[in-house]
Amino acid sequence: MSERNARLLQGIARDAPLLEIGPSFNPVAPRSEGWQVTIVDHATQEELVRKYAGGAVDTSRIEAVDHVWAGGPLHAVVPAERHGHYAAMIACHVIEHLPDLIGFLRSAERLLDPDRGVLLLAVPDKRLCFDFFRPPSTTGQFVVAHRAGRGLHSPRALFDHVAYSATDGGRAGWGRAQLAELRLEHTLEQAVEQMELAEAGQGYIDCHGWQFTPASFELLVLEFGELGLTDWRIDWVEPRPAVEFFARLVRGRERFASPAVREARRLDLLRRMVLEQREQIELLLGPSSQSAPPVVPPGQEGDRLGAIEAKLRHLQEAQLPAIAAELGATRAALAPVQGLLEELRPVGAAMTAMLPVRRAIARMRGRI
Helix, strand or coil, rough: CCCCHHHHHCCCCCCCCCCECCCCCCCCCCCCHHHCEEEEECCCCHHHHHHHHHCCCHHHHHHCEEEEECCCCHHHHHHHHCCEEEEEEEEECCCHHCHHHHHHHHHHHHHCCCCCEEEEEEEEEEHHCCCCCCCCCCHHHHHHHHCCCCCCHHHHHHHHHHHHCCCCCCECCCCCCCCCCCCEEHHHHHHHHHHHHHHCCCCCCCCCCCCCHHHHHHHHHHHHCCCCCCEEEECCCCCECCCCEEEEEEEEEECCCCCCHHHHHHHHHHHHHHHHHHHHHHHHHHCCCCCCCCCCCCCCCCHHHHHHHHHHHHHHHHHHHHHHHHHHHHHHHHHHHHHHEEEEEEEEHHHHHCCCHHHHHHHHHHHH
């Protein structure tokens, strides 16, 4: 098993019931390695083999597909008696293709074990691949798509996917390598053609409908939970060396001690998104003398120091602002008490000044 797959499956027992969505020719938990996995994909095994035959992929790795998902809610293609059964659901480079991400997350809640089920995602980082020129998607965009019950990508998404898709030196993904030969892959006219196909109702047309960075994804999950749309929270998010980041989600949305703490957390994630843009700029222009130290992905073999540094960064960047906000709220609540103490301060001083007199009176009483 590759280090990548081992990290994504860390803590998952090989005999646990798994559900892998869209593994195609690159399964994370293949049956051939003993994983107890149910496979959902957009086509049958035979259709996938024909699709990729003659290409640069190993079609022998394409495994039998248990359920074909060609539209509608994900949970509807899995027999009802298997709902709530799975210990983990794996989706690698899938969520950016889904017209309704919120619907997918809600289906995951129904399919996974409510107590121990985890959602394991590998997500393209838009800064490190052909989505370079597109901004991170926002909660509002996902909410609109979900309320519309969208099963197809919007004309806008298809236009943007074509109009702003880029390569660097022929590479569709470049990781954290310096950029040197960026170019747009399509013309505006081609983008309009794709948009018009969507407007004409030509069925599902695949594209990257959404863009993510690690911080933007954390913000989405937080806000989905606060809006009552999903019941997931981030267990961890990990940048990877290539073009993706990993995310592990567990049940039970994030809870906050007060609205002030929640807003501080949202603000912190938005700030982190801006800092992520600085990293993207450095890929284009080169690192500056003011650059922050590079992120060391945690969880790699022998990299315990990197994991500790990542945890410390999280405490500094995420927890301290929230704690400060809570302290501010507590300070405001204690303000009336502090005012009363200030009023009583002269009385206390007067009582302190009377102590010698009271002691003298007590001594006199003792002599009588």
